[in-house]
Amino acid sequence: xxxxxxxxxxxxxxxxxxxxxxxxxxxxxxxxxxxxxxxxxxxxxxxxxxxxxxxxxxxxxxxxxxxxxxxxxxxxxxxxxxxxxxxxxxxxxxxxxxxxxxxxxxxxxxxxxxxxxxxxxxxxxxxxxxxxxxxxxxxxxxxxxxxxxxxxxxxxxxxxxxxxxxxxxxxxxxxxxxxxxxxxxxxxxxxxxxxxxxxxxxxxxxxxxxxxxxxxxxxxxxxxxxxxxxxxxxxxxxxxxxxxxxxxxxxxxxxxxxxxxxxxxxxxxxxxxxxxxxxxxxxxxxxxxxxxxxxxxxxxxxxxxxxxxxxxxxxxxxxxxxxxxxxxxxxxxxxxxxxxxxxxxxxxxxxxxxxxxxxxxxxxxxxxxxxxxxxxxxxxxxxxxxxxxxxxxxxxxxxxxxxxxxxxxxxxxxxxxxxxxxxxxxxxxxxxxxxxxxxxxxxxxxxxxxxxxxxxxxxxxxxxxxxxxxxxxxxxxxxxxxxxxxxxxxxxxx
Amino acid sequence: xxxxxxxxxxxxxxxxxxxxxxxxxxxxxxxxxxxxxxxxxxxxxxxxxxxxxxxxxxxxxxxxxxxxxxxxxxxxxxxxxxxxxxxxxxxxxxxxxxxxxxxxxxxxxxxxxxxxxxxxxxxxxxxxxxxxxxxxxxxxxxxxxxxxxxxxxxxxxxxxxxxxxxxxxxxxxxxxxxxxxxxxxxxxxxxxxxxxxxxxxxxxxxxxxxxxxxxxxxxxxxxxxxxxxxxxxxxxxxxxxxxxxxxxxxxxxxxxxxxxxxxxxxxxxxxxxxxxxxxxxxxxxxxxxxxxxxxxxxxxxxxxxxxxxxxxxxxxxxxxxxxxxxxxxxxxxxxxxxxxxxxxxxxxxxxxxxxxxxxxxxxxxxxxxxxxxxxxxxxxxxxxxxxxxxxxxxxxxxxxxxxxxxxxxxxxxxxxxxxxxxxxxxxxxxxxxxxxxxxxxxxxxxxxxxxxxxxxxxxxxxxxxxxxxxxxxxxxxxxxxxxxxxxxxxxxxx
Numbered sequence: 001x002x003x004x005x006x007x008x009x010x011x012x013x014x015x016x017x018x019x020x021x022x023x024x025x026x027x028x029x030x031x032x033x034x035x036x037x038x039x040x041x042x043x044x045x046x047x048x049x050x051x052x053x054x055x056x057x058x059x060x061x062x063x064x065x066x067x068x069x070x071x072x073x074x075x076x077x078x079x080x081x082x083x084x085x086x087x088x089x090x091x092x093x094x095x096x097x098x099x100x101x102x103x104x105x106x107x108x109x110x111x112x113x114x115x116x117x118x119x120x121x122x123x124x125x126x127x128x129x130x131x132x133x134x135x136x137x138x139x140x141x142x143x144x145x146x147x148x149x150x151x152x153x154x155x156x157x158x159x160x161x162x163x164x165x166x167x168x169x170x171x172x173x174x175x176x177x178x179x180x181x182x183x184x185x186x187x188x189x190x191x192x193x194x195x196x197x198x199x200x201x202x203x204x205x206x207x208x209x210x211x212x213x214x215x216x217x218x219x220x221x222x223x224x225x226x227x228x229x230x231x232x233x234x235x236x237x238x239x240x241x242x243x244x245x246x247x248x249x250x251x252x253x254x255x256x257x258x259x260x261x262x263x264x265x266x267x268x269x270x271x272x273x274x275x276x277x278x279x280x281x282x283x284x285x286x287x288x289x290x291x292x293x294x295x296x297x298x299x300x301x302x303x304x305x306x307x308x309x310x311x312x313x314x315x316x317x318x319x320x321x322x323x324x325x326x327x328x329x330x331x332x333x334x335x336x337x338x339x340x341x342x343x344x345x346x347x348x349x350x351x352x353x354x355x356x357x358x359x360x361x362x363x364x365x366x367x368x369x370x371x372x373x374x375x376x377x378x379x380x381x382x383x384x385x386x387x388x389x390x391x392x393x394x395x396x397x398x399x400x401x402x403x404x405x406x407x408x409x410x411x412x413x414x415x416x417x418x419x420x421x422x423x424x425x426x427x428x429x430x431x432x433x434x435x436x437x438x439x440x441x442x443x444x445x446x447x448x449x450x451x452x453x454x455x456x457x458x459x460x461x462x463x464x465x466x467x468x469x470x471x472x473x474x475x476x477x478x479x480x481x482x483x484x485x486x487x488x489x490x491x492x493x494x
Numbered sequence: 495x496x497x498x499x500x501x502x503x504x505x506x507x508x509x510x511x512x513x514x515x516x517x518x519x520x521x522x523x524x525x526x527x528x529x530x531x532x533x534x535x536x537x538x539x540x541x542x543x544x545x546x547x548x549x550x551x552x553x554x555x556x557x558x559x560x561x562x563x564x565x566x567x568x569x570x571x572x573x574x575x576x577x578x579x580x581x582x583x584x585x586x587x588x589x590x591x592x593x594x595x596x597x598x599x600x601x602x603x604x605x606x607x608x609x610x611x612x613x614x615x616x617x618x619x620x621x622x623x624x625x626x627x628x629x630x631x632x633x634x635x636x637x638x639x640x641x642x643x644x645x646x647x648x649x650x651x652x653x654x655x656x657x658x659x660x661x662x663x664x665x666x667x668x669x670x671x672x673x674x675x676x677x678x679x680x681x682x683x684x685x686x687x688x689x690x691x692x693x694x695x696x697x698x699x700x701x702x703x704x705x706x707x708x709x710x711x712x713x714x715x716x717x718x719x720x721x722x723x724x725x726x727x728x729x730x731x732x733x734x735x736x737x738x739x740x741x742x743x744x745x746x747x748x749x750x751x752x753x754x755x756x757x758x759x760x761x762x763x764x765x766x767x768x769x770x771x772x773x774x775x776x777x778x779x780x781x782x783x784x785x786x787x788x789x790x791x792x793x794x795x796x797x798x799x800x801x802x803x804x805x806x807x808x809x810x811x812x813x814x815x816x817x818x819x820x821x822x823x824x825x826x827x828x829x830x831x832x833x834x835x836x837x838x839x840x841x842x843x844x845x846x847x848x849x850x851x852x853x854x855x856x857x858x859x860x861x862x863x864x865x866x867x868x869x870x871x872x873x874x875x876x877x878x879x880x881x882x883x884x885x886x887x888x889x890x891x892x893x894x895x896x897x898x899x900x901x902x903x904x905x906x907x908x909x910x911x912x913x914x915x916x917x918x919x920x921x922x923x924x925x926x927x928x929x930x931x932x933x934x935x936x937x938x939x940x941x942x943x944x945x946x947x948x949x950x951x952x953x954x955x956x957x958x959x960x961x962x963x964x965x966x967x968x969x970x971x972x973x974x975x976x977x978x979x980x981x982x983x984x985x986x987x988x
Contacts (some may be wrong), residue, residue: 016540019533020514027517031525035712036729039513042767046510050544218529235530271534 004080005068007063008274011083014054015273019410020045022230026237029224052098056090074274078457082275085158092141094267101134105402112400121371123390128399129367132360135402139361149361152405156264157412159459162358165408168415168474169351175478176351177381180332182491184383189331189488193318196247198354200313204247205240205254207309212258213444215265219333227253229260229289232279232377247310247317248329252293260285262444266452279461282406287414287420288447294343294414295421295480296443298327301435309438330488334384334392343414346482348381350411353396357404389421416464418477420451423468498564498574501557502768505577508548509767514889515541516724520731523718529608546592550584567784568771572951586635595628599896606894609976615865615883622893623861630894633855643855646899650776651906653953656852659902662909663845669972670845671875673838674826676985678877683825683982687812690741694807698741699748699805706752706786707938708732709759721747723783725753726773727742727766732760734753741804741811742823746787753786754779756938760946775954776900780907781914782941788837788908789915789974790937794820795929824982828878830885837908838975842875844905847890848966851898910958912971914945 024044029475064084068142085403108131115124122442136148143151202223204381209221219231226241230330231237238261239253261277271277279285296302300322307325319325339350356373359365365373373384386392398406425431428442435443450467457463464472520536526534560579566574602625609618630642637645643656696717703715713725718733725731732755734748757773767772773779790796794816804811809908813819826836832843850867853859859867868887869880880886892900919925922936929937944961952959958966 012536013540013543016537017544019537020518020541023521023537024514024517027521031714033712033714033729033731035709036727039728039766041519042506043513045511046507049507050511055876215529216527218527220525220527233530234533237526237527272533302716 003063003066004072004076004117007060007067007083008079010054010057010063011079011275012273013326015045015275015277017051019231019233019235019273020053022232023235026230026239028237029221029226030239031458047101052090055086055360056095058222061091075271075457079275082456089142089155092144093138094141097138097141098136101131101138101402104131104134108400108402109397112394112397116390116394119390119394121392121394122368124394124400125368125370128370131400131402132404134365136361136406139404149405151357152211152361152404153408156403156406156409157460158281159461160281160283160408160412165354165412169354169408172347172415172474172478173351173381174409175482176344176348179481179485179489180381181383182349182489183332183344183485184334185265186489186491188333189279190319192247192328194314194316195244196208196242196314196317198242198244201242201247202240202248204309204313205250208228208251208254209238209261210256211438211440212255212262213266213441213448214258218265219261221254227257229257229264230465232264232267232277233269236261247314251306252297255297256289256293259289262292262448263452266448267455268453271455271457276456278456278458280454280458280463281415282409283412284460284463286410287416287464288452290414291417291420291424291447292440292444295417296435298329298343299432299435301432302438302440303329304436305438329489330484331490332485334382336378336386337395344485345382347411347414350407352377352381352472353398353407354411356393357399357407360399361404415474415477416472418474418480419464419467419468419470419472420447421480422476423450469492497557497560498570500574501554501561501577502691504548504551504554504557505573505769506767508545509769509771511518511541511545513725513729513767515517515545516726517729520724520733523720523722524716524733538981542596549580549590549919552660554581555585569765569951573769574820576950580769581708583636586638587632588635588816591628591632591635595632595896597675598625598628599894602894606888606891610884610888613882613884613888615886615888616862618888618894619861619864619922622864625896626898627862629898629959630855633898634725643899646855647902648899650897650900651954652773652775652791652904653955654777654902654906659848659906663848663905666841666905666909666972667875669976670838670842673975673979674842674875676983677826677838677979678828680983680985682827683821684813684818686741686822688808688810689738690736690808690811692736694733694737695736695741695744698803698807699744702745702748703732703752703755705932705934706749706756707760707935707942708752708756712759713755721751723758725749726758726761726771727757727763728867730755741808745800746791749791750787753783756786756942757782757946760942761949762814762947765949765951770950772950774948774950774957775905776903777910778945778957780904780955781910781958782946784907785911785914785918785941786938789911790929790934792823792837793926793929795926796932796934797823798930799932819981824978826979826983828876830872830880831889838979839876841905841908844901845903846871846875847892848905850887851893851901854893855898909968909971910966912974913962913964913966914941914968915956915974917944925977962974 021044024040025046028040036481060083064080064087068080093330108127111124111127113418115121135152139148139151147162153160153162206221210216218234219236219238221238221240223241225241227240229236229238236259240249240250240257263285267277279288284373303326304322319328330342332344335341337433338346341349350372354372356365356377359373360367360370371389371393378386378392424443425444426448429442454463458466461472515538518534518541522534536964539796554577558581559572562574571815602621605618605621609615629646633642633645637643641656647654647656661947700715703799712728713730713732715732715734717735719735721734723730723732732751733752736744741838757779773782797820798816801816813822826838828837829839832840835843850859850871851862853867854861854864865883872880874885887942918937918940921940925937928935948957952960955966
């Protein structure tokens with residue numbers, strides 16, 4: 001067992017160092033003094049260089065060659081599959097290209113922030129062109145003759161193919177637009193009124209993460225500018241935010257991040273600090289956050305319980321009764337920003353970005369023409385015009401950070417959540433009676449057993465197929481959305 | 495300039511990684527979830543192994559050989575001096591001895607904590623014997639034929655020699671004992687009464703660190719079990735603690751740590767992430783914390799201002815007037831624990847530990863006989879008997895952690911603080927009028943210019959000599975203590 005054990009010991013140290021890098025990011029977003037930014041970026045850079053050198057170490061290739069000739073358990077084979085995948089990837093990207101990408105994405109994100117501030121897409125277009133050229137070069141190296149976009153996608157969703165996403169997304173789009181059209185013509189949902197004390201919101205948030213089964217002895221909840229979850233194993237931390245006029249921002253950001261965090265906390269502890277010891281893909285990760293946030297957290301049953309908790313915490317806040325509260329939590333509303341979008345229009349945002357980035361990568365859309373293409377598509381799908389670039393194609397950091405192939409995993413996560421939700425409800429017929437008491441325990445136990453504990457053992461699509469007993473498709477998500485929002489906005493269903 | 499630049503680029507990355515290790519320790523002591531301890535120790539272990547490999551990399555030897563033949567600036571020469579010193583040190587200690595020490599100190603600290611809990615020195619003695627044997631082996635390797643204890647001392651106080659400390663400490667002891675004897679017979683100083691709200695203590699602590707010139711944009715202040723300061727450059731963090739019955743614990747821990755932290759923050763920014771970019775020795779570091787805590791922070795002038803702030807924060811707390819407050823802050827009191835000792839008896843604690851550890855290292859005292867030796871010496875110097883080992887030779891973690899040669903730097907720091915204080919008061923004749931208004935600015939500006947900004951540029955003793963215009967000796971400290979405590983406890987001065 002020499003080679004396999006040596007490889008795993010080496011890998012374990014790499015994973016430990018990668019956890020440290022994640023902890024540094026958490027620190028930067030939560031507690032770092034603002035004057036420490038420049039020094040921190042140098043510190044993080046040094047650690048990333050250590051990680052890069054470890055991950056491209058030719059010894060890995062030798063270990064892999066001899067370890068794969070050994071008799072191995074199912075776990076062992078899965079470990080080798082992950083290590084091989086990242087090693088091959090690291091080998092294919094020339095060192096100077098990796099360095100150029102690191103430099104350029106740092107610069108591009110700065111240029112993007114400035115352009116967004118100034119609503120100046122034209123000034124940003126050449127920067128995007130540069131990063132796109134480098135990413136394409138990287139994609140071609142990774143694809144090794146195959147499809148370039150698929151190679152990019154594979155970074156975030158191993159094994160996924162754009163052709164599959166194409167048909168999935170094409171099947172979703174008309175139904176989403178129909179729901180959006182019905183809502184735009186309907187009476188607006190009730191709104192909350194008043195100020196919501198930030199400390200009271202955080203107390204509620206702490207209650208909510210416990211409801212999701214989040215283990216506070218192996219994590220913590222803090223406020224930050226951006227909600228996120230970070231870390232694996234026994235140190236998985238959550239951040240959330242509060243807005244004094246909008247308590248739902250905190251509540252649903254918290255539930256979303258708790259979904260991510262509980263996934264990490266629920267992985268078999270035997271996989272800790274190994275390639276199997278983290279969520280298996282962005283899509284599966286998003287399915288765990290979305291099902292907690294939406295299918296469970298925005299359900300009629302759970303919002304009934306939540307309404308009572310909010311009355312406890314905030315008194316009268318302008319919404320009278322559980323039904324009105326449910327409608328408020330699930331309102332479909334006009335808006336330009338993806339991260340603020342509702343369950344329906346969120347996917348329209350993603351479908352649009354997916355089509356645009358595929359065209360950019362294929363060379364069918366020039367970076368200079370992105371703004372016009374964005375604005376046309378937005379009007380077609382959303383029904384109104386984008387006024388300024390900061391509300392349009394400059395709103396997301398992803399492309400400036402070189403994250404081509406990332407966007408579709410958000411909707412793929414929603415699709416997986418739809419599949420898991422229908423299966424979960426069959427497995428637990430009285431789920432709503434638990435949710436109505438603020439009890440997510442049976443749902444979370446099912447998710448842990450069916451999905452989360454496996455970590456990276458199965459490829460993403462296989463994992464969902466095993467959990468559901470059927471191959472994932474967009475149909476359950478669409479049925480769920482049509483049933484829910486068809487009832488809330490009847491015109492859409494007529 | 496090839497070799498020097500290459501060496502410095504390499505060193506810069508090492509320093510950046512070392513900063514990360516420090517940040518991880520801060521995280522562990524302040525915000526880490528308690529369930530994360532085991533995983534964290536593996537993460538920190540991986541990073542320390544990376545650091546060890548970098549620091550023993552033979553390429554450093556090659557770079558040093560060619561760089562020292564280049565024409566270099568004063569700064570460049572000092573950088574090479576530091577790098578050579580740590581590289582030679584790392585080279586002299588065989589890898590298996592370094593590994594054995596790392597393993598044994600981890601185990602020993604655990605055994606020490608258990609023994610202290612159980613007041614069982616006899617059970618701990620064999621563990622101490624093992625760690626002592628390993629440390630002696632390391633000391634012999636480091637000494638390369640020279641004095642073993644000097645080699646240990648050099649780790650914490652480069653260039654210091656036990657022979658110099660011997661005469662310094664011998665000169666201090668009788669005066670310290672005389673002061674202690676006078677105080678033991680005197681009327682006890684007034685005591686604070688009541689409960690001191692923890693949040694109000696932290697508000698006062700935040701005010702105090704600003705008084706010391708601590709830059710909050712490049713640091714932060716938190717509560718932790720142990721007060722400490724960590725980090726260099728633009729991320730230097732402080733922790734403090736609060737005890738509801740004793741506000742002085744928080745106040746003087748905060749001033750002490752702020753003294754350490756301001757030192758790090760005041761080092762020339764050009765030295766950041768280089769060997770010159772951190773405090774030059776434990777003794778000099780302690781001098782900066784002690785002068786802020788004691789010579790400035792416990793002065794009659796500053797405590798007058800502090801008394802008013804405490805009345806603002808806590809109302810009546812049982813002490814009537816500035817003079818009584820000054821006496822309370824400077825009370826010499828019975829006690830067994832070093833970290834709770836006053837300005838006078840603290841040094842008696844150190845002198846005792848220094849003599850005992852020298853005897854242990856020389857083989858003149860067997861670990862099995864340490865408890866008896868400790869208790870005899872304690873009674874001789876302090877005037878009463880040690881009742882249990884947790885209040886005696888098991889109170890400090892240092893020896894179990896292998897830190898032989900560390901203790902004397904505490905008193906050396908007090909000696910340096912005494913030298914700096916007398917020079918500072920000559921340079922700023924109206925210092926007390928500033929301190930009486932809670933203004934440490936002139937004192938801190940003088941310290942920054944004379945000591946702090948230089949970082950590691952000059953060897954410790956040379957740095958203090960340059961700052962004071964005379965070679966450091968114990969005389970100024972003794973004069974300061976006799977003047978101050980002779981007035982507070984007149985019998986000692988008669």
